[in-house]
Amino acid sequence: MRKATKLTRRRFIQIAATAAAAGPAISCRQATSPWRFLTVKEAQTLGSICGQIVPSDQDPGAKEAGVVNYIDRQLLGYLKRHQKAYREGLAGIDQTSLALAGREFTELPLDQQLDVLKALERNEAPGRVWKKRSAKAFFDLVVNHTMQGFYGDPRHGGNRDGVSWRMLGLPYPPIRGRQQYDLTSSPAPKVKSAP
Amino acid sequence: MTLKHVNAVVIGAGAAGGVVAKELAVAGLSVVLLERGKWYSPFDCRKDDLRNQRVTALGSAFGPDDERYVRVFVDAEGQEQIVTPSDGNYHNNAACVGGGTFSYGALAWRFMEKDFRMRSTYGAVEGGTLEDWPIAYQELEPFYEKAEWEIGVAGDDSNNPFKGPRKKALPMPPLPPNREHEILQQAAELLGLHPFHAPTARNTVPYNGRGACMRCRWCVGFACEVDAKCGTHNTVIPKALATGNCELRTECVAKEILTNAQGRATGVAYFDARDRLQEQPADLVVVSASATESPRLLLNSQSQLFPNGLGNRYDWVGRNLQGHAYAGAYGLFDFDVYDDLGPGATIAICDYNHGNSGVIGGGALANEFVRLPYFFSQLRLPDVPRWGVGHKDAMRKWFKRHLAVHGPVQEISVFDSRVQVDPRVKDYWGIPVVRLSGLNHPKTLETARYIALKAEEWLQAAGAVKTWLKMPGRGLSGSQHQAGTCRMGNDPKTSVVNKFCQVHDIGNLFVVDGSVHVTNGGFNPALTIMALGYYASDYVVKEWKGTKFKG
Secondary structure (H helix, E strand, O other): HHHHHHHHHHHHHHHHHHHHHHHHHHHHHOOOOOOOOHHHHHHHHHHHHHHOOOOOOOOOOOOHHHHHHHHHHOOOOOOOOHHHHHHHHHHHHHHHHHHHHHHHHHHHHOOHHHHHHHHHOOOOOOOOHHHOHHHHHHHHHHHHHHHHHHHHOHHHOHHHHHHHHHHHHOOOOOOOOOOOHHHHHHHOOOOOOOO | OEEOOOOEEEEEOOHHHHHHHHHHOOOOEEEEOOOEEEEHHHHHHHHOOOOOOOOOOOOOOOOOOOOOOOOOEEEEOEEEEOOOOOHHHOOOOEEOHHHHHOOOOOOOOOOOOHHHHHHHHHHHHHOOOOOOOOOOOOHHHHHHHHHHHHHHOEOOOOOOOOOOOOOOOOOOOOOOOOOOHHHHHHHHOOOOOOOOOEOOOEEOOOEOOOOOOOOOOOOOOOOOOOOOOOOOOOOOHHHHHHHHOOEEEOOOOEEEEEEOOOOEEEEEEEEEEOOOOOEEEEEEEEEOOOOHHHHHHHHHOOOOOOOOOOOOOOOOOOOOOOOOOEEEEEEEOOOOOOOOOOOOOOEOOOOOOOOOOOOOOOOOOOEEOOOOOOHOOOOOOOOOOOHHHHHHHHHHHHHHHHEEEEEOOOOOOOOOOOEEEEEEEEOOOOEEEEEEEEEEOOHHHHHHHHHHHHHHHHHHHHHEEEEEEEEOEEEEEHHHEEOOOOEEEOOOOOOEEEEEEEEEOOOOEEEEOHHOOOOOOOOOOHHHHHHHHHHHHHHHHHHHHOOOOOO
């Protein structure tokens, strides 16, 4: 009897420990976005905006270059001072979309998305957020960060596989130096030494 | 804590400080060289086009850092803002061993003879403080030569009839021209101009124990991955240390210059790498901290004898802040001009430095360094949208078909363009920070426009199908070319240091850097700053032997 009780207690502790460990992990997994700073919804909205700033055509655009990944990563790094701008601004863009076209930004056809962005650029966007935050300033910020994420160094999370450099005809991975190919184009220089 | 007494303490291991430390150490003085930044190596190059000294989208690579450094900037409308080093309005220059020379584009110009005689050449300018230097080109010439051979300069200015007379050719030949260079060469000849290979402190052949440039496209703003760029960090500073007489202390931030009751400098108080306050006593103090930080240090060194800071009896410290009013033009071509062969900035003309009708001064023109894709995306091409498919099309169409020609236009110094110390804002160490205010002289902008139009003409002659101007704004300039804030002069009432860079009323305190420039030439100033380092050291060493500084 005593032995059975002891086993039961041990078993109880084991179960409790497992539950304690698993509990938060399970709930956490349910609530977490795959992104670092952005929510799933914010990332979708931002992806649509970036896709308009550098659209995909015969060459990859912001989407293929992983620009959202760049911005999301830098919002927890060097660009963290812009966290609030993104949190409020992305909500504001949905407010503008609802006011202008009756639907959220990601649900709009592409030409209507353009209308919304142009309203932001003109600083004439309706929406509660834009009463205390400049729509144009936020849009300019996103344009600039999108250019960084599309044309910048891949190490920062954008320009995946150097897509923009390939598009411009730059070798990727970059050729580190070209001197070795050009030594024949001029006579071999004379070597001098310092006095 | 008070440290062991030395002969000289040099504040700032940049273009001038490195040279001074080496010259004094070689002459047998014991030297402590203080540097607020770190000592980076070629392995720190990283070729990061979003984080370097020129594009600071993700911060500056070689400091100062955004966490501990701030300044106050007063804009053209009088609005104050607190700015960090990665903000353009901070007017940053790198904080590391070598200073700006660690990551610069390395153009290594001598000023022209007239650049030392601006007042005599152009007369007094209303609203400006245009003045002659107390020294002439000829006095600096031997030291220019010394800098060219010890630091290492490549180029060929034999086709430049406007240069000051030189006794010795440059030690290294120029790089073979890239496509941009060839196109601009033909166009300049067509216009009857005098194009030549710009002088650059970059190994084009093995020199001074280091290899040659490999012609990559990451140059200005970056460390050189193959250590071919020549700064003080890989030339004179290692030589100073090799004498055994010089100790380099990095991550040391100067707080104030110490003085005694007799009005002589006694040393420097600074915060070391672990933020401990140290006192370094010395026979003489050399301030080489840049044209924004040197005046800050002088102004922050207040005492009963010097209530307004050192050298500031007549309120000239921090005045006449100038950089260059960069002007030029961009051109688009209907053929490829890009051949992926760096570094750029190899062809130059000095036809428009002086003698331009109706304007004061001028500037050298040269092709721009290689423009990386993000940098190019930030240029506003005419009739091209900033974003969307139109922008992407323009990037595809023009990236390899654009040229940029620009030049450092000499500025007319303005008394109220200045560095002060802010009465309220302090940095991480509690030291009052730089406060920048003032505007460019309107006549400087006229010169800039003149030069921009000449650049446009050059591009049009080269076959550009579309061109547009690049013009400076009204706001003050400083940044990497900052100069002028501790003016050199014979009259103590209208200058801060004498012709030997010695503070007028403190015989053992020197300011040696761009601060002492009376005017800043129409050229990148690094070689002139280095030459001044040699020149001032020469005086110190000669006087030292007469024991003048041993109080």
